[in-house]
Amino acid sequence: MLGPFIRVELKRLARDPVSVFFIALLPVFLFLAYAWGVSLPMAPMGIDDIDAYVMVGMAGYGAATAAANVSGHAAVERLQGWGRQLSLTPLTDGGFVVVKAVVAMVVSIVPIVGTLAVGWLSGVSLAPTMWLLVSAILLGGSTMWAAYGLIPGLAFRSEAAVAAATGGLVILAFAGNVFLPLEGSALAVARWSPLYGYVALARHPVTAGQSLLDSGVGAEPWWLPALNVVAWALMFTVTAWRLVARARSRA
DSSP states (O other), rough: HHHHHHHHHHHHHHTTTTHHHHHHHHHHHHHHHHHOOOOOOOGGOOOHHHHHHHHHHHHHHHHHHHHHHHHHHHHHHHHIIIHHHHSSSSSOOOHHHHHHHHHHHHHHHHHHHHHHHHHTTTTOOOOOOHHHHHHHHHHEEEEEEHHHHHHHHHOOOHHHHHHHHHHHHHHHHHHSSSOOOOOHHHHHHHTSSSHHHHHHHHHHHTTEEEETTTEEEEOOOOOOHHHHHHHHHHHHHHHHHHHHHHHHHHH
16 A cells, blocks of 8 residues: 555655755765865774775765655645645555655665765775675664654744754764764763764674773674664654644644
8 A cells, every 4th residue: 555655755756866866975975075084083993994984974874864854855745735635545644654764765775875885986895794784774774864854844844944954964963973983971972862873883893893982992782772773763753653643633
């Protein structure tokens, strides 16, 4: 039943190739800027390939931005008239959230594959299984950002709110240890942010579990960032579902 709705949403996105191109270009540009122009102090962590660490972070940021942007604008469109059409279909509130999550995940493939491909061409060397594992984590985790993107569009009914939410991901990236390595109290706060868990989990295979801890460099169990991802994903999904239900009642 959800298949036709997913195909309709993907066809609508295909009519706007400029946005899809920008979604793919931004994380690639950021990766090249950091890889070629910024020297990160990662030697204490024992990471042999710093570019791989940066590459995963930029791919994660790109996937989160793509998913949030796509679902957020779709939410606004729903409130501007599309919701009345959907209310006449068998699509449930939960089904609407699932459709947006699937579509956003498909679009997130673009920045993930694009950034990893440029990383590979730039000399990043990882085992084949590691490339697949990192890609799977980034792609699977992108669904939480689809729910995140639905929230501002449904809550404030404004394109500006969606733009603010996607722009806010830049702040979350800095505050979540994605763009620059944090230390001390800043790192302790970062561990509670949603982007930290998402990117840290994807970086886990690249760093062999090593991370900057409050007490210094050490091994961080994979389940700690995974728990962060699960908690934030549930929070975003439940909030989005409740807002979709509220919007349907007003349609």
